[in-house]
Amino acid sequence: MLVSILFHPVMLPTLFFVFAAVMTPDILAPFSNSSLQLRFILLIFITTLIIPVVMLCVHFLLSKRKISLEMLYLKSTKDRVYPFLHTGIFYAGITYIFYANLHLNPFICSFMSMVALAVLLSSGISLFYKISAHTIALSALTGYVFLLHFFLPDVDLLISGSVLIFITGLTASCRLFLNAHTLGQIFIGFLAGLLCTASCIVWFY
Helix, strand or coil: CHHHHHCCHHHHHHHHHHHHHHHCHHHHCCCCCHHHHHHHHHHHHHHHHHHHHHHHHHHHHHCCCCCCCCHHHCCCHHHHHHHHHHHHHHHHHHHHHHHHHCCCCHHHHHHHHHHHHHHHHHHHHCCCCCCCHHHHHHHHHHHHHHHHHHHCCCCCCHHHHHHHHHHHHHHHHHHHHCCCCCHHHHHHHHHHHHHHHHHHHHHHC
């Protein structure tokens, strides 16, 4: 349970940018010093975790349903479609602002576009199939770190990528142990995550 919470999909954008600030600070340009990086990470935390959780609570309040911790897990497929859709559109809007208004670098914009695509893809698949959101998020993140290793050859990210592979496997195993998903749902999530990572390549060509 702890692993599922720690590596919950809404946690991953914040964790990634914390990782970037430590391992590859260049991709956080123009946030060149630790103070600016901390503010940016706080912005990511608010926009990718706090606001989506608030949006989810509002959704269930409007649906006249009781808010509970179990409800926030979105165990039912029908409960996932609209929250994922709203969140994905919100993430896409944030990505557009980062790109068109703030003119942030391709690494930040590509990562946020990947996150938005992963959530929107999860929403679409949830119309007919219960995909593992944990697996799609971790798979996309792992693939993105290996993508960074390709575009930033001076930075050795192989160890980080290998750790993420382990974390992805551990989280997938926990989801199976908790009977939250089947092996097929885990596998489809893994493939969907890699597809989202592949979409990032267009930002660099």
